[in-house]
Structure formats: structure tokens, C-alpha cells
Amino acid sequence: MPAILVGISVLVPLLYLLLRAFEADSELSMELVFRYRNLELLYNTLLLALSTLLAGTLIALPMAWITTRSDIPGRKILTLLGVLPLAIPGYVMAYALLGFTGANGTVAMLFGIDLPRLSGFSGALTAISLYTFPYLYLNFRSALAGLDPSLEEVSRSLGYRPRVVFFRVVLPQLRPAYYAGALIIFLYVLGDFGAVSLMRFETFSYAIYLQYAASYDRVYAAWLALMLLTLTSTALVVEYRLLRGLFFHRIGSGNEKRANIIPLGHWKWPAYIFVTILVLLSIFLPLSTILYWMIEAFDAGQLAGLRQALSGSAMASAPAALLASALAVPLAYIGVRHPSRLTRGIERIAYLGYATPPLAFALSLIFFTLNAAPILYQTLSLLIVAYALHFLAEAIGPVRSSLYQASPRLEEAARSLGYGRLKAFFLATFPIMRNGLIVSAAFVFMSAMKELPITFLLAPVGYETLAVNVWSYTAEAMFAQAAPYALVILLFSTLFVGLLFAKEWTSR
Amino acid sequence: MTCCIRHFVTCNIIYLILLLSFPVGLAAQTLTIYSGRSKVLVEPLIQKFEQEHGIRVNVRYGSSTQLAVALLEEGSRTPADVFWAQDAGALGAVHREGMFQKLPNELTSILPGRLHNSGETWVATSGRARVIAYSIPRVDTTALPETIFELTDTKWRNRVGWAPSNGSFQSFLTSMRQLKGNDTTLQWLLDMKDNGAQSYINNSALLQAIAAGEIDIALTNHYYLYRFQETNSLFPVNQTYFRSGDPGNMVNVAGIGILNNARNREAALAFIGFLLEKENQQWVTDEVYEYPVRTDITMVPGRTPLLDIQELSPPLDLDDLSNLDQTLNMLRRSGLL
Numbered sequence: 001m002p003a004i005l006v007g008i009s010v011l012v013p014l015l016y017l018l019l020r021a022f023e024a025d026s027e028l029s030m031e032l033v034f035r036y037r038n039l040e041l042l043y044n045t046l047l048l049a050l051s052t053l054l055a056g057t058l059i060a061l062p063m064a065w066i067t068t069r070s071d072i073p074g075r076k077i078l079t080l081l082g083v084l085p086l087a088i089p090g091y092v093m094a095y096a097l098l099g100f101t102g103a104n105g106t107v108a109m110l111f112g113i114d115l116p117r118l119s120g121f122s123g124a125l126t127a128i129s130l131y132t133f134p135y136l137y138l139n140f141r142s143a144l145a146g147l148d149p150s151l152e153e154v155s156r157s158l159g160y161r162p163r164v165v166f167f168r169v170v171l172p173q174l175r176p177a178y179y180a181g182a183l184i185i186f187l188y189v190l191g192d193f194g195a196v197s198l199m200r201f202e203t204f205s206y207a208i209y210l211q212y213a214a215s216y217d218r219v220y221a222a223w224l225a226l227m228l229l230t231l232t233s234t235a236l237v238v239e240y241r242l243l244r245g246l247f248f249h250r251i252g253s254g255n256e257k258r259a260n261i262i263p264l265g266h267w268k269w270p271a272y273i274f275v276t277i278l279v280l281l282s283i284f285l286p287l288s289t290i291l292y293w294m295i296e297a298f299d300a301g302q303l304a305g306l307r308q309a310l311s312g313s314a315m316a317s318a319p320a321a322l323l324a325s326a327l328a329v330p331l332a333y334i335g336v337r338h339p340s341r342l343t344r345g346i347e348r349i350a351y352l353g354y355a356t357p358p359l360a361f362a363l364s365l366i367f368f369t370l371n372a373a374p375i376l377y378q379t380l381s382l383l384i385v386a387y388a389l390h391f392l393a394e395a396i397g398p399v400r401s402s403l404y405q406a407s408p409r410l411e412e413a414a415r416s417l418g419y420g421r422l423k424a425f426f427l428a429t430f431p432i433m434r435n436g437l438i439v440s441a442a443f444v445f446m447s448a449m450k451e452l453p454i455t456f457l458l459a460p461v462g463y464e465t466l467a468v469n470v471w472s473y474t475a476e477a478m479f480a481q482a483a484p485y486a487l488v489i490l491l492f493s494t495l496f497v498g499l500l501f502a503k504e505w506t507s508r
Numbered sequence: 509m510t511c512c513i514r515h516f517v518t519c520n521i522i523y524l525i526l527l528l529s530f531p532v533g534l535a536a537q538t539l540t541i542y543s544g545r546s547k548v549l550v551e552p553l554i555q556k557f558e559q560e561h562g563i564r565v566n567v568r569y570g571s572s573t574q575l576a577v578a579l580l581e582e583g584s585r586t587p588a589d590v591f592w593a594q595d596a597g598a599l600g601a602v603h604r605e606g607m608f609q610k611l612p613n614e615l616t617s618i619l620p621g622r623l624h625n626s627g628e629t630w631v632a633t634s635g636r637a638r639v640i641a642y643s644i645p646r647v648d649t650t651a652l653p654e655t656i657f658e659l660t661d662t663k664w665r666n667r668v669g670w671a672p673s674n675g676s677f678q679s680f681l682t683s684m685r686q687l688k689g690n691d692t693t694l695q696w697l698l699d700m701k702d703n704g705a706q707s708y709i710n711n712s713a714l715l716q717a718i719a720a721g722e723i724d725i726a727l728t729n730h731y732y733l734y735r736f737q738e739t740n741s742l743f744p745v746n747q748t749y750f751r752s753g754d755p756g757n758m759v760n761v762a763g764i765g766i767l768n769n770a771r772n773r774e775a776a777l778a779f780i781g782f783l784l785e786k787e788n789q790q791w792v793t794d795e796v797y798e799y800p801v802r803t804d805i806t807m808v809p810g811r812t813p814l815l816d817i818q819e820l821s822p823p824l825d826l827d828d829l830s831n832l833d834q835t836l837n838m839l840r841r842s843g844l845l
Contacts, residue, residue, distance in 0.1 A: 211845075
């Protein structure tokens with residue numbers, strides 16, 4: 001039942017776009033759809049999405065392995081540092097990289113080295129990879145943490161070397177997690193606007209933004225958005241094909257046991273260097289940029305505004321995170337346990353909501369609520385629901401991967417002991433899914449904290465969030481005033497994610 | 509976690525009930541503004557207005573465009589009383605849908621005739637001039653172009669930056685179409701593109717690109733430079749105008765109008781009157797570095813006064829500026845959008 005509700009509510013934007021798109025006369029539509037420029041945009045978008053995926057994998061896989069399986073000191077802190085880049089708004093990352101390079105950049109000022117200023121494809125790729133890799137990292141991490149170690153032990157006892165075990169036994173089991181993370185990164189890149197626009201790399205989402213920005217023309221923008229959604233559907237079909245027929249839970253009784261920690265040995269230094277560079281680039285660089293802005297002109301008078309904006313952000317993002325993870329459970333559950341075309345389809349629909357450009361998503365909700373439930377218009381509840389629905393896809397992946405590791409036998413056993421369906425689920429399966437749920441909530445929370453167009457258009461009048469402030473000051477080139485807000489986003493996200501993971505850490 | 513979720517569900521239900529019990533429109537003595545102008549530029553004025561008039565003000569901030577699109581989507585059900593936008597294009601879009609009401613003569617007569625639209629549904633609240641910004645170390649001031657047409661010279665190959673997606677740039681292009689005709693304008697766009705003009709997302713990105721050495725000159729708005737200079741007195745960029753009457757010198761305006769269904773017309777009128785008061789126009793000039801819409805304001809020494817800028821800029825009607833369709837088609841046809 002909740003699944004159907006979700007399905008319907010995510011389909012609303014799609015219907016809205018179709019409605020707008022077909023407002024145009026067909027000749028104009030054809031002209032808009034079959035422009036040569038659209039092919040260029042398609043090429044750019046795909047190139048960027050696939051390259052980001054590759055870069056993200058190369059960063060996230062080693063990072064996940066190091067922080068779950070190796071004996072590197074400070075694994076908890078490292079885990080947190082591996083998640084935090086998600087809290088950095090894309091345009092802040094882009095500003096940081098832009099300010100770092102070039103003739104007037106930090107490197108040139110401090111060391112006298114003239115790095116070429118990042119821009120275009122390489123600039124967009126660097127920026128987006130640096131703040132999206134956590135999507136893969138966290139998915140890998142929960143999968144690695146949830147793997148049954150006995151498989152590896154058996155392979156080891158059969159004489160395989162650790163490296164062979166990793167490639168033959170561990171990697172294949174990471175597939176659901178990889179697909180989940182990869183899909184999110186892919187879709188994220190399709191929709192990213194902040195970084196690509198500052199790096200001047202033209203993709204579909206950039207073109208859609210320009211369309212709304214320039215012409216108040218909701219028709220061409222709707223066409224572009226629909227093209228983007230077609231691209232998304234293709235990605236969803238590919239992922240569906242890849243996932244079909246996978247199952248990774250234990251068949252026998254198994255044992256509750258943690259995986260062995262592998263000493264790094266002479267790989268210690270490469271691992272240290274890798275982690276250090278990653279943290280420097282993905283966290284230290286944007287953080288120092290923010291602090292640098294702040295030192296230029298700090299105004300204590302801003303503190304009152306900060307508090308208001310923080311409570312605004314928190315009151316919308318935290319409930320949205322919990323709501324999205326709660327909705328993700330039934331969706332992922334029916335998808336994994338009762339796989340059929342229908343259930344898979346419903347689960348995939350959530351991804352369409354994610355891939356709908358946020359501005360179009362927000363406009364469609366305006367249209368929908370004003371016509372169907374005007375009393376909800378511009379209420380906090382609507383904002384929370386909008387966040388949750390838009391970011392639902394981010395929540396589904398981790399929950400689904402964790403479900404793959406929970407054997408249905410456990411639940412069946414619980415039911416045979418006389419527990420009802422729900423009770424059995426909460427007793428047997430839910431505890432195994434907890435890791436996944438934590439990750440889901442973290443994803444949605446940080447995305448909602450950064451979100452702009454949906455907040456602008458759907459929040460109650462006068463409602464303020466941190467992200468809206470960061471954007472509004474940077475848009476006026478008042479970086480010093482934007483800095484405290486960006487800093488609070490980072491600090492508060494650290495706190496929230498820390499809190500989520502603290503539960504996991506203490507329960508071990 | 510289970511109890512967490514249950515707790516959360518109850519919380520949310522309480523939320524919903526609470527929110528449901530408050531109607532969206534709020535009390536009568538509350539003015540609801542959709543502001544496409546950033547909070548930084550307007551908040552002090554709004555606070556002053558609340559104090560002086562005892563009217564509570566609720567503001568929805570956003571980009572002018574997004575708010576205009578939202579207004580079109582909301583139609584007559586919008587909770588907004590007034591729409592305050594950063595440029596003529598956004599106001600024109602709302603005006604064309606017939607969503608603004610006519611403003612009384614007492615308001616429009618405060619301004620010089622060209623600072624409200626001819627339908628008298630919105631008035632300008634401040635202005636900003638288009639300028640040419642240049643790198644101090646890399647550009648010889650004697651070699652600066654006198655008109656935008658010189659920018660297509662090979663001398664400037666790959667050295668010019670512009671922001672084709674930016675509202676101010678599009679207004680400038682619209683005015684150029686009015687002044688020089690469509691063919692000349694399209695040809696200029698194509699020549700600029702061939703000459704390697706670099707596109708950026710907005711005006712501050714242009715100035716940063718000059719400072720970073722990516723480009724040497726840029727077509728931008730006048731006040732961004734002052735903001736950079738505020739925090740960095742050594743910012744290696746300066747700016748100037750083209751020769752008098754050149755399309756490159758036009759003045760863009762921010763403006764405000766009252767929506768047809770405004771619940772609180774009196775407060776809305778009071779607010780617009782307040783914005784046009786001499787004292788508040790002076791504040792905009794001194795603190796936000798924009799141009800006032802009144803002629804009796806003292807300019808900061810060293811900055812071009814309003815009367816001079818009006819002389820420099822070509823003659824234009826604001827209604828002409830609000831019609832962007834052809835400009836956008838032109839930008840699309842030349843592959844810039």
C-alpha cells in the first residue's frame with residue numbers, strides 16, 4: 001500500500017511534465033527535440049556521468065576496504081570523513097577548486113606555481129567526483145561490513161591468497177551495493193547543476209536551468225526534462241538487468257561473526273597517502289576555502305540569522321531523512337522478496353522522481369497541491385514530503401543492499417513461531433537492515449540540507465534554510481557572509497552523521 | 509530505530525495537524541513579498557519598513573526567474589501580495605499574464621517616465637549599469653574598446669568573457685536589438701562567438717575569471733567590482749563605460765509590482781512608496797552600490813552619477829526590455845543557449 005502511494009506521488013511530476021510538454025504545437029516540439037545541440041548535450045552528459053562513475057569507484061572501493069577490513073588506525077574518524085564530502089554543496093566545491101587554481105588562485109599565491117585554472121570537463125569531473133564518491137563508499141562499506149566472513153575463510157582454507165579471495169569472492173558479492181551506488185551517482189550527475197555551471201561544462205541539466213532561467217518558458221524545459229528522464233529510464237533498465245537473479249544471503253544457518261581485520265603490512269604507506277590526499281582534496285580544500293572567506297570579514301551580527309536558518313534546515317531535513325528511509329523499507333522489501341515486474345517497476349519509479357530536475361519537480365508539486373490539496377500549499381509538511389519523495393531513490397539503494405544479506409529463512413522461522421507478518425519482519429529482518437537504514441537516512445539528510453530549488457518554491461513563506469543563505473550570499477559575490485552558513489551545514493551534518501553511526505559503533 | 513520511526517511518525521502527524529490548522533494566508537496586516545532580490549540587498553529595508561509602518565512582512569526569497577515561473581504556476585491562488593524582481597524580464601513575464609494591477613499615479617509620478625513600464629503595473633526600484641571590466645595588469649587603458657563592436661576585433665581573440673545565460677546580459681541584448689536591429693545583433697553575436705568569447709554562468713564568475721587570468725575583459729554589471737574591492741582592495745580588476753550612447757552602456761532595473769489578488773493592497777502600496785522615499789533610495793545607493801531611481805540622490809565620490817549614466821546609456825522603453833522571446837531565439841540560434 002505505501003508502495004502504491006509512493007508510486008503515484010512520484011508519477012505526478014512526470015504527468016505534469018507531459019502536460020507542459022504537449023502544450024506546445026507539435027511542429028515546435030519536433031524542432032525542440034531534434035536539435036543538433038541536444039546530441040551535444042547528450043554526449044557531454046553521458047561522458048561526465050560515466051567518467052564520474054569510474055572516478056568514484058576508484059576512490060570509494062579502496063576507501064571502503066581500508067576503513068572496514070584493514071588495521072589502519074582511526075577507522076571511525078575515517079568513515080566519517082568519507083561521508084562528509086556529501087555535505088558540501090556542489091557549487092561550494094566548484095568555487096573551492098576554482099579559487100585554488102589559476103593565476104590568482106591559492107596555489108599561485110602561496111607557492112608561486114601557476115596551475116591551469118580548472119574548468120570544462122576536467123573541472124566538472126574533479127568537483128563532482130570529490131563530493132559524490134560517498135554514495136558508492138557508504139554502499140560498499142555497509143556491504144563489506146555485512147558480508148558473511150565464512151565464505152572468505154573457506155576460500156582461504158582452500159589455499160587462495162588474500163588478493164585472489166578479494167577478487168573472486170568479495171568483489172562479486174559487492175555487486176548489489178555497487179549498482180545501487182553507481183545508479184545514484186549516475187542519476188546525480190545527470191541532474192547536477194551547481195558544479196557544471198561554474199565549471200562551464202554544458203549538460204542537460206544546465207540547459208534545463210538556462211531554459212527556465214531565461215525564458216519563463218516551461219515548454220522547452222519540460223521537453224529537456226523528459227529527455228533526461230528517458231536517459232534515466234535506460235539506466236534503470238540496465239541496472240535491473242544486471243541485478244536480476246542475484247541473491248547473497250546465507251542459505252545455511254551461518255554464524256554471527258565479524259570479518260577478520262587484515263594487517264596492511266608494507267601497503268601501509270600507500271594506504272596512508274591515498275587516504276590523506278583524499279581527505280585533503282574532498283574536505284580540507286573546501287573547508288579551508290570556507291574559512292578563508294570567513295576570515296575576510298566576520299560579522300557577529302549574523303549569528304541570530306544563523307540559528308534561525310539552522311533550525312529551518314534541521315526541521316525539514318531530519319524528518320525528511322527519516323520519512324524517506326521509512327518509505328524505502330516497504331519499497332525495497334517487495335522488490336527483493338517478491339520480485340515481479342510490478343514490484344520492480346514500483347521500486348524503479350522512485351528513481352524517476354530523483355532524476356526529475358528539482359525545479360520541474362517543485363513546479364509540478366505547486367501545480368498538484370494547488371489543484372488537489374490547496375490547504376497543504378507552502379506548509380512545512382509539504383516541504384518534508386517533497387524532500388522525502390525527491391530523495392527517496394538515495395534511500396532505497398542501501399536498504400535494498402542490506403536486504404540482500406538478510407535471509408528470508410529467518411523471517412520464515414519467526415513466522416513459524418507464531419509471530420505475525422509485521423512482527424516477524426521487525427524481529428528477524430529489520431535488525432539486519434539497520435546498517436542500510438542508517439546510510440539511507442544520512443544520504444537523504446545531507447541532500448536535503450543542500451537542496452535549493454525545492455526549498456525556494458515549496459517552503460512556507462519566510463522559511464529559511466542554511467543552503468538558501470549560502471546561495472543567496474554567493475550569488476551576490478558576498479563570500480565572507482556566505483561562509484558561516486556553509487560552515488554550519490558541514491558541522492551540523494558531521495553531528496547528524498556522527499550520531500547515526502554512533503549507534504552502529506556502540507552496538508558492536 | 510523502530511521506536512525512532514514510531515516516534516517520528518507521531519511527531520509528523522502532530523506537525524501535520526498543527527500546520528493544517530493554520531491557513532496559508534495568515535493575518536490581514538501581513539504583507540507577503542516574493543523577492544527575486546537577495547536577502548542581503550533588501551532585508552535592512554524590510555526591517556525598517558516593519559518598524560515604521562507596523563506591518564509584518566513575510567518574504568519568500570528566490571531567484572527572480574524561479575519566482576516568476578512559480579507565480580505563473582500559482583496563478584490567482586498565489587499567496588503573494590507583491591513581486592519584487594531583479595530584472596525587467598521577470599516582471600514582464602508576470603505582467604504579460606495579466607497578473608499585476610495598475611499602480612496609482614502618486615507612485616508612478618515620483619519617477620522619471622522611463623522608470624516604469626508603459627502599462628504602469630510595475631515601477632523600477634533601483635538600477636544597474638552595464639560596464640566593461642578589465643584586468644589592470646594585462647589591459648592598457650588606452651587600448652580599451654570604445655564600442656561593443658570593437659570586441660569582435662582579432663585583437664580581443666579569446667580574451668573576452670560574457671554571461672549569455674544571465675538576465676542582465678539578455679536585457680542588454682534585447683536593448684541592442686531595439687537600437688541596432690536584429691540582423692546586426694545576430695551578426696555581432698556570431699562574430700563574438702567566432703572571436704572566442706568565453707561564456708560564464710554569472711557576473712561574479714566573470715570578474716573572478718579576469719582576476720584568475722582566464723580572460724582579460726568582460727561585459728558585466730557595475731556593482732560586483734565594488735563588492736570584490738570591499739574585501740580585497742588589491743583586486744586586479746577595474747571597469748569603465750563604452751562611449752556615450754553605445755548599446756553596451758544600457759541601464760537595467762530591478763522593479764516591483766502588486767498582484768491582482770493581493771490581500772493587502774494598502775500595505776503593498778505603502779511598501780512601494782517606502783522604497784521610493786529619498787532616504788531609502790540613498791541607502792540603496794550607499795550600501796548596495798546600485799543606482800537610485802530618483803534624481804535627487806548624492807552619489808559616492810568617484811562613481812558615475814545617475815544623470816551621467818542616463819546620458820551614457822541609449823534611450824529605451826522598459827516594456828521593450830521585458831520581451832525576451834526573440835532574444836532567446838537569437839541566442840539559441842547562435843548556439844549560445
